[in-house]
Amino acid sequence: MPHDTPRLRAPAPSRFDAWRSSAVFWPLVALVALLLLNIIITPNFSRIEIRTGRAFGSIIDILQNGSLVMLLSIGMTLVIAIAGIDLSVGSVMALAATAAALLITGGHPPLWIVISAPLALAAGVGAFNGLLIGRLGLQPIVATLVTLVAARGTAQTLSDDQKVRFDLPAFQSVFDGLLFSIPTPILFVLALAVVVALVLRLTTLGMDIEAIGASPRAARLCGLRVELIRVTVYAFCALCAGLAGLVAAADIKEADVASCGLYLELDAILAVVIGGTSLTGGRPHIAGSLIGALLMQTLTVMLQMHNIPTEQTLIVKAAVAILVCLLQSPTLKPRFFRSPSALST
Amino acid sequence: MTAAPLLTISSLTKRFPGVLALDSVDLDVRPGEVHALMGQNGAGKSTLIKILTGVHTRDAGTISFLSRPFHAASPSDAQRQGIATVFQETSLVPTLSVAENLFLARPHSQTPRAWYGLDWSAAGRRARELLARFDLRNVDVHETLGRFPVAIQQMVAIARAIDMHARLLVLDEPTSSLDAHETARLFQTIARLKEDGIGIIFVTHFLDQVYQVSDRITVLRNGRLVGTFAASSLTRLDLIGHMLGRSPQELEASVASPTPRTSPTRPRDPDDTGELLSARGLSRRDAIAPFDLTLRRAQTLGLAGLLGSGRTEAARLLFGADRPAGGSVKVSGRPIRTGSPRAAVRAGMGFCPEDRKVEGVIPSMSVAANIALVAQRTGARRVRRLGRFGFLSRRAQARLAEELVRRLGIKTPSVHQPVNLLSGGNQQKVLLARWLAAGSRVLILDEPTRGIDVGAKAEVERLIDELAASGAGVVFISAELDEVARRCSSVLVLRDRRVIAELSGEGVTEHAIMQFIAGDARDSTAGGTTHAS
Numbered sequence: 001m002p003h004d005t006p007r008l009r010a011p012a013p014s015r016f017d018a019w020r021s022s023a024v025f026w027p028l029v030a031l032v033a034l035l036l037l038n039i040i041i042t043p044n045f046s047r048i049e050i051r052t053g054r055a056f057g058s059i060i061d062i063l064q065n066g067s068l069v070m071l072l073s074i075g076m077t078l079v080i081a082i083a084g085i086d087l088s089v090g091s092v093m094a095l096a097a098t099a100a101a102l103l104i105t106g107g108h109p110p111l112w113i114v115i116s117a118p119l120a121l122a123a124g125v126g127a128f129n130g131l132l133i134g135r136l137g138l139q140p141i142v143a144t145l146v147t148l149v150a151a152r153g154t155a156q157t158l159s160d161d162q163k164v165r166f167d168l169p170a171f172q173s174v175f176d177g178l179l180f181s182i183p184t185p186i187l188f189v190l191a192l193a194v195v196v197a198l199v200l201r202l203t204t205l206g207m208d209i210e211a212i213g214a215s216p217r218a219a220r221l222c223g224l225r226v227e228l229i230r231v232t233v234y235a236f237c238a239l240c241a242g243l244a245g246l247v248a249a250a251d252i253k254e255a256d257v258a259s260c261g262l263y264l265e266l267d268a269i270l271a272v273v274i275g276g277t278s279l280t281g282g283r284p285h286i287a288g289s290l291i292g293a294l295l296m297q298t299l300t301v302m303l304q305m306h307n308i309p310t311e312q313t314l315i316v317k318a319a320v321a322i323l324v325c326l327l328q329s330p331t332l333k334p335r336f337f338r339s340p341s342a343l344s345t
Numbered sequence: 346m347t348a349a350p351l352l353t354i355s356s357l358t359k360r361f362p363g364v365l366a367l368d369s370v371d372l373d374v375r376p377g378e379v380h381a382l383m384g385q386n387g388a389g390k391s392t393l394i395k396i397l398t399g400v401h402t403r404d405a406g407t408i409s410f411l412s413r414p415f416h417a418a419s420p421s422d423a424q425r426q427g428i429a430t431v432f433q434e435t436s437l438v439p440t441l442s443v444a445e446n447l448f449l450a451r452p453h454s455q456t457p458r459a460w461y462g463l464d465w466s467a468a469g470r471r472a473r474e475l476l477a478r479f480d481l482r483n484v485d486v487h488e489t490l491g492r493f494p495v496a497i498q499q500m501v502a503i504a505r506a507i508d509m510h511a512r513l514l515v516l517d518e519p520t521s522s523l524d525a526h527e528t529a530r531l532f533q534t535i536a537r538l539k540e541d542g543i544g545i546i547f548v549t550h551f552l553d554q555v556y557q558v559s560d561r562i563t564v565l566r567n568g569r570l571v572g573t574f575a576a577s578s579l580t581r582l583d584l585i586g587h588m589l590g591r592s593p594q595e596l597e598a599s600v601a602s603p604t605p606r607t608s609p610t611r612p613r614d615p616d617d618t619g620e621l622l623s624a625r626g627l628s629r630r631d632a633i634a635p636f637d638l639t640l641r642r643a644q645t646l647g648l649a650g651l652l653g654s655g656r657t658e659a660a661r662l663l664f665g666a667d668r669p670a671g672g673s674v675k676v677s678g679r680p681i682r683t684g685s686p687r688a689a690v691r692a693g694m695g696f697c698p699e700d701r702k703v704e705g706v707i708p709s710m711s712v713a714a715n716i717a718l719v720a721q722r723t724g725a726r727r728v729r730r731l732g733r734f735g736f737l738s739r740r741a742q743a744r745l746a747e748e749l750v751r752r753l754g755i756k757t758p759s760v761h762q763p764v765n766l767l768s769g770g771n772q773q774k775v776l777l778a779r780w781l782a783a784g785s786r787v788l789i790l791d792e793p794t795r796g797i798d799v800g801a802k803a804e805v806e807r808l809i810d811e812l813a814a815s816g817a818g819v820v821f822i823s824a825e826l827d828e829v830a831r832r833c834s835s836v837l838v839l840r841d842r843r844v845i846a847e848l849s850g851e852g853v854t855e856h857a858i859m860q861f862i863a864g865d866a867r868d869s870t871a872g873g874t875t876h877a878s
Binding site: 204207210211214215217218219220221222223224225282283 | 703714717718719
């Protein structure tokens, strides 16, 4: 309607209402419910024990196995917040993993080069995505589909389409090691999420990203550097993918070009969507995306522990994903709940 | 032309939340008549057409069509009953062929059928016959529609409507994207339709065209009927007067006693003669011919002209919202990069665009975020603390927003409210607050008072005066000439996408502006200069 009158809410929203209308609420409820269910029905689910300096238990498994998707989803959250999408993250993982493996087996460069060169390569691919989209005006889905094919193709060319086995203990101890008894991938996720969330919260970048996602034309007229921020965000997303690629390679001590990161872009996008960041752009919810990733991982582990075949696991995961998305839908939610956000529709 | 009316609308009323869009409007269209519907933005033209074609429902009033009560549930329902609309951008499917478009989504009885669906060879034949009636013999009916110029596409839309037995055609700004030759061709078609007894409602903002084709003219203003006139007995000046709500006599009288101006051209102190903003030869293809503009400190400069005259395009080029074909812009004597809003903002410019909801506010973000968005990176020293090192303090942001909400009287329960829950007037104030917070010294305001209620309008106007009084420069666009004449110390008048006159000082009167817009400024008593055009 062109002439909205302000709709003033008579009672001030209580803290619980504000909490409940936040995007992270329903995914968190779903995750907590699933964990509680598991504690009841799955034996030894909540047990964590430390053997030979390493923490063991279902929860640690969930965190460690989920760390790849969580890493991807941190970058993906920002891309989706600026109303984009990045389908190439799985391929970028493979490219970074291959690059690291070839560096290790090829010469014997110092560790920091083995780590930073693949990450720089990944970020470069992301910046290329950003330029295709921001400068040439390609649809994000088309541009990153091109890189999806090209990045894995490059990795296959570099490695002659072979698995590259390597052995560099220092590399393994960084990406598949332990710190304070906790596997390092979990710490990577934690550190990256905290840093990104703080940057979004404390600097103007968070607002810039939200503004560009919600209304790119208005953002441009405010003098925001829309193009630069787009390129940066895509580069950062690919950087996260590169990191995930190194973690994946360290885990199995080889770079497997054919399977590394395959289809993980879909899991990452799903995690972001479950986490409450709108696919049409707007506010990024880093915590929500992590919860989304953990939710799907918990479900997987739980179904595995109850010996449910993988084929059926996928169907259950799909059903849960749809349920969580429906709970957040601005058109459906008001029918089920009298929630404060219903007033805005 | 005394036949019974084809269409009779009486006492049509439509209310939207907070605004009476149509207030008891009457209109009748006779068979074979071209009836022009005129009015400014917000006059109610499009609401009337949307009710007629079933997009909106009416609140009160009656419509009778072909002597029967008429009600359309949807545009296709209206079409079935004989009222068709052709928009500037046609509602056909550009990726389908001409023939496919002609027979798309029509009742089976109107399409050549075969057992497998549409009989393609018969459809092609019928399409060619139909287009031949509109002198479109050289159009390949199997070619994709989108490959033809807009003029042909419109003609195809008209042909389709006629083939669906339309008796009344609504042409809604059909000529906006046509060149002179194409327009002439459209008018030939219109003449032929008249001979067949088809009634036409013609909406345009090109005065020449109105007089070229219309038999009668109905003027709406602020949702009310001003009157229906025979085109042959209505002068251009009278027509514009009716559209703007001022009779020429009234204006003549007001010239004798000029109203005091709120913002004098006189600079505040003698050595403060500096130009805030100057543009030289700024132009953009198909939007505006090269123009110059100079804005001084504490000056409010108006851009006056009808819709489509190029006033919005000129404003957008000044701010860099669009990329100019040529020309230069200086702010406080320093040249800035053209076509870059970022450069403009950094030089201290601010812009409230015509389309507030798409290019102005960021709807899902809070009032506080909308206000602080620019200030926290480019603002005056006082507020830059917010964004120092790119860091922002939510508390400082809220404080800044609260201060401006109070100062501008923005009605919102809190600064954390999403801005799209505010009324149009309050959204406009949030936009102004954004640039005030950023400390902008040059403000370009494109219809800042449009579509907002009377109270908010007065407050926005007061704010503009305050800004100018504090030494800022304001470029002001408004459809209401009295506002422009009252507020501006000089005015550029635009017509047909070029600046045709510059009025200043005592020369700024509604009467003078209107004469230039109407294109008969020969007996101009105004102290303005006419540009060669």
